[in-house]
Amino acid sequence: MIVEELKVINYRNYEQMHLKFHPRLNVFIGDNAQGKTNLLEAIYLCSAGKSFRANRDQEMINMIKKQAYVQVKLKKVIGNVNIEVRLNMDRKKDVKVNQIPLIKIGELLGNLNVVLFSPEDLKLVKEGPSERRKFMDREISQISTKYYYTLSQYNKILQHRNKLLKYNRGKILDLEVWNEQLATAGAWLIFYRRNFIKKISILAKLMHRKITESAETLEIIYEANVKVKEEDEVNHIKEKILQRFKEDLNIDKQRGLTTVGPHRDDMILKINGLDVKNYGSQGQQRTAVLSLKLAELELVKSEVGEYPILLLDDVMSELDLKRQGYLINNLRNVQTFITTTMMDHIKNLNPEDRNIYTVSKGQIC
Ligand SMILES: Nc1ncnc2c1ncn2[C@@H]1O[C@H](COP(=O)(O)OP(=O)(O)O)[C@@H](O)[C@H]1O
Ligand SMILES: [Mg+2]
Numbered sequence: 001m002i003v004e005e006l007k008v009i010n011y012r013n014y015e016q017m018h019l020k021f022h023p024r025l026n027v028f029i030g031d032n033a034q035g036k037t038n039l040l041e042a043i044y045l046c047s048a049g050k051s052f053r054a055n056r057d058q059e060m061i062n063m064i065k066k067q068a069y070v071q072v073k074l075k076k077v078i079g080n081v082n083i084e085v086r087l088n089m090d091r092k093k094d095v096k097v098n099q100i101p102l103i104k105i106g107e108l109l110g111n112l113n114v115v116l117f118s119p120e121d122l123k124l125v126k127e128g129p130s131e132r133r134k135f136m137d138r139e140i141s142q143i144s145t146k147y148y149y150t151l152s153q154y155n156k157i158l159q160h161r162n163k164l165l166k167y168n169r170g171k172i173l174d175l176e177v178w179n180e181q182l183a184t185a186g187a188w189l190i191f192y193r194r195n196f197i198k199k200i201s202i203l204a205k206l207m208h209r210k211i212t213e214s215a216e217t218l219e220i221i222y223e224a225n226v227k228v229k230e231e232d233e234v235n236h237i238k239e240k241i242l243q244r245f246k247e248d249l250n251i252d253k254q255r256g257l258t259t260v261g262p263h264r265d266d267m268i269l270k271i272n273g274l275d276v277k278n279y280g281s282q283g284q285q286r287t288a289v290l291s292l293k294l295a296e297l298e299l300v301k302s303e304v305g306e307y308p309i310l311l312l313d314d315v316m317s318e319l320d321l322k323r324q325g326y327l328i329n330n331l332r333n334v335q336t337f338i339t340t341t342m343m344d345h346i347k348n349l350n351p352e353d354r355n356i357y358t359v360s361k362g363q364i365c
Contacts, residue, residue, distance in 0.1 A: 001074055001075065001076045001077075001112065001113065001306050001307065001308065001309060001335070002021075002023050002074065002075045002076075002309070002335045003021055003043060003072055003073070003074055003112070003309055003335065003337075004020065004021060004073045004074065004075050005018070005019065005020050005021065005071075005072070005073040006018070006019045006021070006039065006042060006043060006070075006071070006072055006073075007019075007069070007070070007071040007072075008039075008042050008068070008069065008070050008071075009068065009069040009070075010061060010062040010065035010067060010068045010069065011038065011042055011060060011061070011062065011068045011069070011070055011087075012035065012038040012041070012042075012060055012062060012068075012362070013034075013035045013038060013062070013361065013362035014035060014038065014062070014362045015062070015362065017039075017362075017364065019039075019357065019364065021335070021337075021355060022335075022353075022354055022355040023335055024332065024335060024336065024353050024354060025328070025335075025336050025338070025349065025353055025354035025355070026335075026336070026337045026338070026354065026355050026357065027337075027338045027339075027340065027346050027354060027355070027356045027357065028040075028337070028338065028339045028340070028357050028359050029339075029340055029341070029342075029343065029346075029356060029357070029358055029359065030341065030358055030359035030360055031341060031360070032341065034359045034360050034361055034362070035359050035361070035362045036313075036339035036340075036359045037053075037313050037314070037339055038362075039337075039339075039359070040116070040311045040313050040337055040339060041053065041054075041060070042060075042070045042072075043072060043112075043114070043309070043311065043337065044114055044116060044311060045060070045070055045085055046070060046071075046072040046083040046085055046108075046111075046112050047108075047111075047112040047113065047114040047142070048108075048109070048114070048138070048142070049085070049093075049095060049105040049108045049109070050105075052116055052118070052120075053120075057087050057092075057093055058087065058089055060087055061087050061088075061089060066088070066089040066090070067086060067087065067088055067089065068086070068087040069084070069085070069086050069087075070084070070085045070087075071083065071084045071085075072112065074111070074112055076306065077305060077306050081097065081098060081111055081112070082096075082097070082098050082099070083095070083096070083097055083108070083111060083112060084096040084097075095108055097111055106145055106148050106149055106152075107145075109141055109142055109145050109148055110142060110143070110145060110304070112308075112309070113142055113143075113300050113304055113308030113309070114142070114308055114309055114310075114311060115293055115296045115297050115300065115308050115309075115310050115311070116310075116311045116313065117289070117290070117293045117310070117311065117312050117313070117315050118311075118312075118313035118314060118315060119313075119314055119315060119318055121289050121293070122285060122286065122289060124269075124289055124292070125269055125276050125277050125280065125285045125288055125289060126277065126285065129223075129264075129265070129266035129267075132266055132267040133262075133263070133265055133266070133267075135267070136193050136196060136197075136265075136267065137151055139196065139200075139296060139299075140192050140193065140196050142300070142308075143299075143300060143303045143304060144192060146188070147188075147189070147192045150185050150188045150189060150192075151185075151189060153185050154182065154185035154186060154189055154262070154263075155263075157178060157181045157182045157185060158182060158258060158261070158263060160178055161175065161178040161179075161182055161258050162256070162257045162258055164178065165252055165253060165255075165256045165257055165258065166256040166257065169253065169254075169256050173253070175245070175249075179242060179245050180242075182241075182245075182258070182261065183238045183241040183242045183245065184238055186226075186237075186238075186241050186261045186262050187234045187235070187237035187238035187241060188234060189262040190224055190226060190228055190237050190241075190262050190265075191232075191233075191234050191237055193222060193224070193262065193265065194222055194224065194228060194230070196299075197220055197221070197222040197267060198222075198230070199299055199302075200220060200292070200295050200296065200299050201219065201220035201221070203294075203295035203298045203299055204218055204220055204291045204292050204294075204295035205217065205218050205219065205220075205291075206295075207290075207291040207292075207294040207295050207298075208271075208287065208288065208291035210326075211287055211290065211291060211294075211323065211326055212287065216271050216272055216284070216287075217271065217272055217273075218269065218270070218271055218288055218291055219268075219269070219270040219271075219273075220267060220268070220269055220270075220292070221267070221268045221269075221270065222265070222267060223265065223266040223267060223268050224262070224265050225260065225261060225262065225263075225264035225265050225266075226240050226241050226244055226260060226261065226262070227240070228240065241260065241261060244260040245260055248260050269288050269292075271284050271288060276288050283320075286318060286319065286323075287323065290319070290323060290327070293310075294330075296308075297310060297331075297334055307333055307334045307335075308334070309334070309335045309336070309337065310331060310334050310335070310336045310337070311336075311337050312327070312336065312337065312338045312339070313339050314339055314340065314341075316338060316340050316342075316345045317340065317341070317342060317345075321345075324345045328345070328346075328349065
């Protein structure tokens with residue numbers, strides 16, 4: 001898919017901006033704090049319905065305004081799609097797809113598929129399991145709305161169960177109803193995650209092999225809190241969760257929270273058999289994330305039928321020349337948006353292959 005146009009009004013440090021894009025490569029270049037990432041964020045907003053860095057939607061509205069507007073015009077295999085997001089200071093955002101207002105934000109997912117790669121993504125290998133769960137949740141949600149809705153349901157039920165455990169510590173509790181509902185939603189999450197990791201691990205292994213010229217083997221392993229087999233069906237997984245609820249009931253009661261389920265899942269990345277988190281060099285960690293991101297492009301392509309767009313926020317300077325070249329030259333079929341402070345990695349590109357936008361104080365010059 002291709003983002004043909006972006007329009008923003010009163011968005012971050014932009015008053016009004018209307019950009020038409022190149023189908024292949026678009027580069028936003030400029031000093032720090034000029035508004036480069038803001039443009040990627042605006043595109044991302046039309047994909048996920050929220051920012052990848054702001055905690056509140058209102059942060060994206062220009063400081064002295066009450067409303068912000070973002071519009072993206074997309075060209076897809078199925079036809080053109082027009083996405084509009086209006087952010088309001090005093091109430092929830094309004095989102096429209098092809099002029100039709102959406103009732104739930106979940107309806108937006110899958111219209112614009114995006115793979116984002118920023119320095120923050122190193123957290124994926126460096127930090128705790130919650131970063132990797134966030135990764136799984138975000139990526140599976142954009143290819144499956146069922147996953148997105150099941151996840152929000154799961155989180156609600158989990159809160160109820162935890163509240164009951166917390167405020168009734170030590171007492172005899174009737175958790176049956178919650179157990180049943182939580183296990184049903186949880187089983188679906190595990191089912192989707194297991195299948196997702198199976199697919200992405202194959203693709204990431206291939207990518208990593210190419211990038212490292214066969215020197216390294218990358219493995220991605222699903223470390224599920226409730227162990228499941230490759231062939232387990234959803235019902236099977238549900239039974240396993242219920243069984244674990246029974247076994248760990250006393251622990252849950254003592255701790256006053258639920259210790260069993262996919263909210264405790266993790267994902268392990270290994271290079272040549274060793275955990276990248278603890279044993280990988282900085283360079284290996286970066287390359288592992290790069291392989292994972294490139295694998296996502298292929299995964300979305302195989303699930304959705306066309307490539308997502310790729311947003312590269314400030315990652316070029318973090319990669320060595322070989323990896324930079326790899327990124328730019330191997331993505332001929334993927335529309336790519338790059339932010340950078342330096343001209344270095346793009347000056348060799350054929351001018352017909354890209355647009356360059358110089359960003360300065362919320363203006364393009
Ligand atoms: N809500 C807002 N209203 C006005 N300006 C904002 C808002 N949020 C961020 N900014 C400004 O945007 C700039 C940062 O933009 P950003 O895209 O992150 O920069 P960079 O070019 O380094 O990627 C800063 O100058 C900041 O003051
Ligand atoms: Mg930036």
